[in-house]
Amino acid sequence: MIFKMESVAALLIAIILAALVTGQAKSWKKFVDFLDGTAQRGVKDISGLITFLLILMTFQGVAGVNADLFTPIFRNIIPQHNLLLLVVGLGILAPLALMRGPLMAYGAxxxxVAVLSSLNILPDSVLLPLISVASIFAISTDITQSWNVWGMDYLDVKSGQFLKHGVPLMWGVTFINQFVVWIVFH
Incomplete structure (x- = not known):
């Protein structure tokens, strides 16, 4: 950031510096083996995430294409002219964002989001903050989030204890944030 470098160039320089500092660049073969081994381990470590993201993109694409099939269902469930009722409903249903559920924008x-957006019930400028608030609920308290898992492990907190204390707190915060969205867009 200091040198305003492109990310790929900065990453390559960081790799070379890391190899030099750790003694992995004493010979060309050792350096190539280091790069190859690191890449293999890195891809293996995130293979589940890569697969999840590929499936998520497919899931999202299919949902958008088939939105017309969902229109009658969602039009009867979602209050189209009462943003306050929608805000309260999404506040109540916010735990559906947990475990990358149907209200987690970065999961199911x-x-x-693709279906709701294609229905044109709400402008995306309103839909995005409403769904983002539910997603923040999950990002903060979901035990499938890597930083939460790391934090629980680091602090030796069991997942049940984390959920027991985190969910009620963030559920309240979610209601407050949903009402902030209502105030801004009302």
Whole structure:
């Protein structure tokens, strides 16, 4: 950031510096083996995430294409002219964002967002903050989030204890944030 470098160039320089500092660049073969081994381990470590993201993109695409099939269902469920009722409903249903559920924009909720967006019930400028608030609920308290898992492990907190204390707190914060969205867009 200091040198305003492109990310790929900065990453390559960082790799070379890391290899030099750790003694992995004493010979060309050792350097190539280091790069190859690191790349293999890195891809293996995130293979589940890569697969999840590929499936998520497919899921989201299919949901958007098939939005017309969901239109009658969602039009009867979603209050189209009462943003306050929608805000309260999403506040109540916010735990559906947990475990990358249907209100988590970065999980199964990607399909929900695609369907809701294509229905044109609400402008995306309103829909995005409403779904983002539910997603923040999950990002803060979901035990499938890597930083939450790391934090629980680091602090030696069991997942049940984390959920017991985190969910009620963030559920309250979610209601407050949903009402902030209502105030801004009302």
């Amino acid at each position: 909720g990607a399909a929900t």
